[in-house]
Amino acid sequence: MGVYLLPSPPSLAVVFISFVTLSVHPEPALAITRHYKFDVVLQNVTRLCKTRSKVTVNGKFPGPRIVAREGDHLLIKVVNHVQNNISIHWHGIRQLRSGWADGTAYITQCPIRTGQSYVYNYTIVGQRGTLWWHAHISWLRATLYGPLIILPKLGTPYPFPKPHREVPLIFGEWFNADPEAIINQAMQTGGGPNVSDAYTINGFPGPLYNCLAKKNTFMLKVKAGETYLLRMINAALNEELFFSIAKHTLTVVEVDAVYVKPFDTETLLIAPGQTTNVLLKTKPRHPNAKFFMSARPYVTGQGTFDNSTVAGILEYEVARKTIQSSHSHKKLPIYKPNLPPINDTSFVTNFTSKLRSLASAEFPANVPLKVESHFFFTVGLGTNPCSKNKTCQGSEWNKVCSFSQ
Ligand SMILES: [Cu+2]
Numbered sequence: 001m002g003v004y005l006l007p008s009p010p011s012l013a014v015v016f017i018s019f020v021t022l023s024v025h026p027e028p029a030l031a032i033t034r035h036y037k038f039d040v041v042l043q044n045v046t047r048l049c050k051t052r053s054k055v056t057v058n059g060k061f062p063g064p065r066i067v068a069r070e071g072d073h074l075l076i077k078v079v080n081h082v083q084n085n086i087s088i089h090w091h092g093i094r095q096l097r098s099g100w101a102d103g104t105a106y107i108t109q110c111p112i113r114t115g116q117s118y119v120y121n122y123t124i125v126g127q128r129g130t131l132w133w134h135a136h137i138s139w140l141r142a143t144l145y146g147p148l149i150i151l152p153k154l155g156t157p158y159p160f161p162k163p164h165r166e167v168p169l170i171f172g173e174w175f176n177a178d179p180e181a182i183i184n185q186a187m188q189t190g191g192g193p194n195v196s197d198a199y200t201i202n203g204f205p206g207p208l209y210n211c212l213a214k215k216n217t218f219m220l221k222v223k224a225g226e227t228y229l230l231r232m233i234n235a236a237l238n239e240e241l242f243f244s245i246a247k248h249t250l251t252v253v254e255v256d257a258v259y260v261k262p263f264d265t266e267t268l269l270i271a272p273g274q275t276t277n278v279l280l281k282t283k284p285r286h287p288n289a290k291f292f293m294s295a296r297p298y299v300t301g302q303g304t305f306d307n308s309t310v311a312g313i314l315e316y317e318v319a320r321k322t323i324q325s326s327h328s329h330k331k332l333p334i335y336k337p338n339l340p341p342i343n344d345t346s347f348v349t350n351f352t353s354k355l356r357s358l359a360s361a362e363f364p365a366n367v368p369l370k371v372e373s374h375f376f377f378t379v380g381l382g383t384n385p386c387s388k389n390k391t392c393q394g395s396e397w398n399k400v401c402s403f404s405q
Contacts, residue, residue, distance in 0.1 A: 030154045031071035031123075038063075038078045040086050040112075040144070047174050048198055049211035054143045055082050055135075062170050062203045062235070063133070063146030070128040070153050076120040078112060084180065085111035088120065089136035090148060091273060092257055098122040105137035128152045129257030130231040130275040132170070139193075142179035145172065145235040150257065159358060160253045160262060160279060163229035167220060170233045171241055171270070171295055172200040173306065190386065191393025192303045199236060199295060199310035206311035208294075218312035220293065228280045229253075234270040239297040239305060242347075243268050244337035245314055246291040250278040252355075259358040267340060269298060269351050286316045292336045300343045307342070 043059040044051050057063035068074055080086045089103035101122040105111040112118045128150045135144035147168040152158065173196035175182060186193035198205035204218040205211070222228060230250070234241055244250075244267040253262050254277035262279075270276050296309040313334070340347040357365035386392035 031069070031073060033073040033075060034066075034068050036064075036066055036074070036076040038076060038088065039081060040078065041081045045143075045203075046213075047200070047203070047211075047216065048176060048205055048209055049213055049216070050176050052176065052178075055084060055140055056143060057146065060146075061143055062172065063144060065147040065149060065168060066133065067149045067151065068124055069151045070124055070126070070156075073123045074120070077117055078120065079117040080112040080114055083114055084140060085113055085137055086140065086144075087111045087118075087136050088133055088144070090120065090122070090131070090133050092127075092131035092275070093122060093148070094125065094127060095122055096125050103133075103136050111137050124150055127257050129254045129259070130168070130233060130277050131257050132233045132235060132275060134235060139179040139183040139237065141235070142173060142175060142237060145170070145233075147231060147233060149231060158229075158253075159259055159360060159363070160251075161227055163279065164223070164226035166229040166231060168202070168231045168233065169220075169293075169312075170200075170202055170235050171243075171310070172203065172235045173237050173239075174198040174200050174203075174205055189391070189393040190384070195304050195306040196237070197306070198308060199239075199241070199297075199306065201293065201295065201310050201312040204312065207313075208309050208311050218293075220312060220314050221317050222280075222282045222314060223317050224282055224286050225284045226282050228282065230278050230280055232268075232270060232276045232278065234272050234274050236272050238272055239299070240269060240271045240348075241295040242298055242339045242344075243270060243293070243295040244339055245280065245293045246335035246337040247287075247289075248280060248282075248291065248314070250280055253277050253279055255355055259360075259363050261356040261358055263354045265351065265354070267337070267347070267351075269348050282316070286318060288332055290315050290332050290334045292334060294337050294339060296339055296342070298340075298342065298344065298348060300345060309339075311336075 038057045040055065040057055041059055042053050043056040043061065045054045045061045054061060078086065078088055087103045087105035087109060095102050098121065099108055101120045102108040103120060131148040131150065133146055133148050134141040147170065176197045177194065182194045198209050201218045204216055206217045249264050249266060250268060251262050251264050252260060252268060254260060256275055268276060291314040293312040293314055294309055297305060297307065299305050359365040
């Protein structure tokens with residue numbers, strides 16, 4: 001059972017360091033340098049009642065979170081203790097004048113080899129919100145991922161009510177098999193890769209899968225009458241996901257580390273790689289019920305995919321004085337949300353059309369209003385003919401070889 005809460009910012013250490021910086025320089029320079037160390041190691045992880053050795057950062061699944069402020073400088077030392085080549089990508093960071101720290105293997109850097117290390121060195125410029133980090137080589141991102149949280153500059157409030165607590169919610173996929181073996185097989189046959197065995201929330205598949213172990217479900221404990229900021233990240237490998245919390249409304253306030261015009265929704269859609277911050281206002285009084293927080297894929301194409309539902313549980317804390325009362329142990333009912341049908345494109349179109357810039361004085365929408373050039377985009381899927389005497393599994397028995405745009 002995982003309870004996963006962010007400490008309320010700012011931490012004392014940050015305040016202290018910033019104060020020292022402030023008193024040395026005549027100009028207020030509130031940014032600081034933050035150091036992290038990522039040891040990439042194998043770790044036994046038990047999910048779906050099965051224990052598997054997985055590639056992790058610091059033995060954690062999902063990996064540790066990075067918390068920084070806008071303007072801060074990050075120094076992250078990644079040490080590779082496993083047999084795979086590794087690189088870590090800082091998803092969504094603009095990397096202004098630090099492209100070599102982007103972490104895309106064979107594009108901006110050679111991967112880190114076994115026994116070697118690399119220090120990612122970059123400054124967060126003009127960005128604040130929820131991003132994430134993940135391995136950027138082969139399918140190692142199946143288990144190597146974690147939140148990258150950028151708080152506003154010290155003393156700068158959010159453009160929405162200050163939440164009581166902040167909670168990262170990361171969606172992922174769990175494979176009982178070794179994800180590297182799955183993608184290697186797909187590369188050889190030219191077919192689609194085998195699908196995952198479960199989706200996860202903060203690494204946990206939840207009670208709808210065939211494993212009733214208590215440690216299989218993410219629990220979020222909340223107080224009545226408070227506002228929570230859920231920092232949602234879709235770290236699933238390929239699937240877009242619908243998400244909803246039974247009998248609760250979510251207010252979308254930020255997408256991909258950009259503030260948006262707040263809007264209320266019962267359900268949201270989050271694409272792989274995307275992040276979405278929502279405010280969750282809890283019920284004014286203890287509801288004597290628990291609530292599923294569920295996600296399942298939105299799919300319209302052909303091909304196989306994991307058609308299952310992950311659920312975490314939203315649970316209200318009981319006030320101290322009622323804990324000893326006789327009915328505190330009674331079984332509470334659990335409500336489940338109604339998610340849209342798997343191919344509900346009209347829901348998706350309606351939802352995405354609600355995403356609008358905040359367009360405030362502080363965060364204006366300075367976009368070009370005059371169209372000067374028109375572009376024609378095409379999207380295609382390439383196939384190679386299957387070589388003689390070989391069996392291929394791509395469309396029309398060819399090998400799927402590329403995706404082009
Ligand atoms: Cu990415």
